[in-house]
Amino acid sequence: MNVRILFFAGLREALGTGSESLALPAGIATVGALRDHLAARGEPWTALATTKNLRAAVNQQMLGLDAAVKAGDEVAFFPPVTGG
Amino acid sequence: MNVRILFFAGLREALGTGSESLALPAGIATVGALRDHLAARGEPWTALATTKNLRAAVNQQMLGLDAAVKAGDEVAFFPPVTGG
Amino acid sequence: MSVSVQQADFDAGAEIAALAAGRDEVGAVASFVGLVRADKSAAGVGAGDSAVQAMTLEHYPGMTEKALTAIVDEARGRWDIYGVRVIHRIGRLLPGDRIVFVAVASAHRGEAFAACEFIMDYLKTRAPFWKKEETPAGGRWVDAREGDDHAAGRWATDGD
């Protein structure tokens, strides 16, 4: 089972994609580790490391970078929200 | 020139009148002294002394019982307000 | 006209829209509607026959508008707000009827909320309105709530 990854707003534009599906690599067990794994792909993925105050959600709940990730999860990365 | 005196709400009902015009008696120079002067008339005017947290306005501005009163003023007595 | 004392009902949506209309620096409108409650007498009587059947609002004509305008002016001095609307109804009202409306327009929500709540708190303690309730047990004047003095006191500053 893959991890579904979503990107929003300025991050989505910087990456040129809104979503991808990924077989969770061995050893990746947290949101932060997943972020680092993606950013290590080089440009434009480094935006995941440079976005100020990057936020993340796991299964549609906002959580910190230390939150656990497992196969089958939906993980989203985005800049701080600006609604309202 | 007389002082115009107004009464509102429960106090108006207790006194049986909403207003009167009065030649300011000699020696009456404050709202509190005017209140005492009226209350000294006996029933039902004692309501002016017994109304809890009696409020007063001079020339349509809420002021304390120590506020000055002079001929020509409009003085109002009423219970605490309950609008809104 | 930012302050009205009237028997007629009001349209909160139209009033809110009017505060922002044509003013594109307005980013926030905070507002409040007060209504006649029927479930329990505001006079604080806990007994059975305390349901409010109707309410009559008395006021001090002439002073009322001045007091409301003074409260609005004080809010304008304290916060950077662009528009204020205050409507207070008088006369006989029924449960569920609207009594009072306060709305404040500003660039940001913090100032709009603070000024709106400030105006309501001051209105409750400084504007000359009095409520008389009709209940199955008869008519009675509503007692002022101590909490209202406390709420207004929150806003006191050294300069007051």
Place this chain on the structure above:
Amino acid sequence: MSVSVQQADFDAGAEIAALAAGRDEVGAVASFVGLVRADKSAAGVGAGDSAVQAMTLEHYPGMTEKALTAIVDEARGRWDIYGVRVIHRIGRLLPGDRIVFVAVASAHRGEAFAACEFIMDYLKTRAPFWKKEETPAGGRWVDAREGDDHAAGRWATDGD
């Protein structure tokens, strides 16, 4: 339905009335309307060409409704409130357009105001919406305001 995410505009007056309709224990409805400002870019650029010509609101479908519902539930746990309505628009909006509506019905104004402001503060920091502005200088994503984190932080309790 207490939470809506929609492209369509809303009628604040009708929403306020609906919260109180047929519930005569409601004595207070506090509400908030947020609008698109044009006078200066929310992105914080002070230069001349910063007037906002339009704004597009992106969101995270599925999570958005959950996040708003969680915020409303938290408000219901903190205050004794009878009804809540939250509407957030998405898509392209013009200066002066309404963006967001929050209204809270309660017996008394203190709880209605507090819960309404709480919901707005949490919405600003926890609901997945993002604004992109169109200006004469081009499109740009709005930066989050530090003040919004501060506003939401005010409500933190030991139990959080």
